[in-house]
Amino acid sequence: MQKEILEIRNLSKSYGRLKALDSLSLKVEKGSIFGILGPNGSGKTTTLGILLDIIKPDRGEHFWFGKKPDAALRKRIGALLEQPLFYPYLTAVQNLKIIADIRGAGYNEIDEVLEMVRLSERKLYKYSSVSLGMKQRLAIAAAMLGSPEVLILDEPTNGLDPKGIADIRNLILSVAQRGFTIILASHLLDEVEKVCTHVLVLEKGKKRYAGPVSEALGDTIRLEVAAENPEKLQMVLKQIPQVKSVTK
């Protein structure tokens, strides 16, 4: 049985003179919860977009399940990329039916995934009429249609309330327990630390670190953070035991 579910070789992507992704190579093992961590604009969405054939790379290649990627392989991957994308005039169920048809999943799964994200009550509401958090949850439900072997979640807790965030984290953990592989992009160290087994740290499109989370945390990671009151932030940061040094 092959261990790697995904292999990336030298992926690069530029927008004009901006190198959004600079020669990224990576392997993701089956069954891992793989975090992609980096500040805004570090290339997380670009990486995932390429893996889903939404974005075409300038150079490099990648292999899903050891094969050259195509549309059929994408049906084994469920994804939420950056923001929920649905037909605003259709209901949650109608939107999910379209996706089920694309993926070749049965409609009977729709109630199941809606239940998982606690959206059953709103299933007959028009997409345009539900709240941002509900849209986000619908996108997660859509990603889970067709029992994909890999779940790609790009900032899945965006716009969710604390309860919703906790829900999603539990969902991720329970999905992972069933042997699925999860790739989770986030700019929140805390989120990655709480749920991931492995992590890739990106900065300006370059790989800074890739490996198990435990080692990453033993090692030093440099993170840039900002706040309205830098002095106060500095004080707070210094009180966190894991933080080794704070510079301005």
Place this chain on the structure above:
Amino acid sequence: MNRLIKIDFRKYFYNRTFWILSALYVALVVLVFMGAEAFINKVVSNVGKNSPVTIPNFSLYGFPYVWHNLAFLAGFFKIFLAFIVIIFITNEFSYKTIRQNVMSGMSRVEFLFSKVIFVFFIALAVTLILFLSALLLGFFYTEHINAAMIFSKMFFVPAYFLEVFTFLLMAMMFAFLLQKQGLAIGIFALYYYVAEPIIAYKLPAGVARFLPIKMITHLIDIPNSSLMKLFGVNFRETVSWLDVWSCLAYSVLFVVIVYLFLKKKDL
């Protein structure tokens, strides 16, 4: 293919705008079909009041000429259909649902193909409307009908289908290439009404006739009328194979251009 039809069908069936625009189109075309004869005769008799020769009344609906007359008339309203096509294809870009479709496992080629099917069905539906309208009006207004009369000029119906199909594929191409709804509608209308006529004017006639809109409208020429015959003008009452093949070639070209564009594009 059934799967693609099913997926796309859901996108339009539950859309109110789609039904409103479709109903408007049908109402408009049927009204024009039914009112055209009376309207033309009224205008002609007004204009011809002082004419030394009596101008004969127009009869639009008699078999077999009804096929040609109505197909020609219907041709004026295909721009309306082009707007429907552009609206629904650019929607996929503004809602970014093309992304969701592709990342869920639809290939880019399948996505394009589903839109070609959409265009095909619209062309088929409006052709059916033309066919039924002409058939009914023909039966109603023709004396001494025989089968030969009914069938002899029916080839204008498939010609109309090809006219609409090619035209809508061209609209589809504009929608894919420009992606913004207002922009695509504006540029397409501009090309149709302004740009191509100017280009055609500048080019030698032998070349200009192969421009896409020229080619598409050339499929079905202006119908002859007793009035025109009076002046000795005689239009073509046939559909030429050269036109048919050129339109088919354009159809293929439009689809290929979109294919090449989509293949490399970030969605």
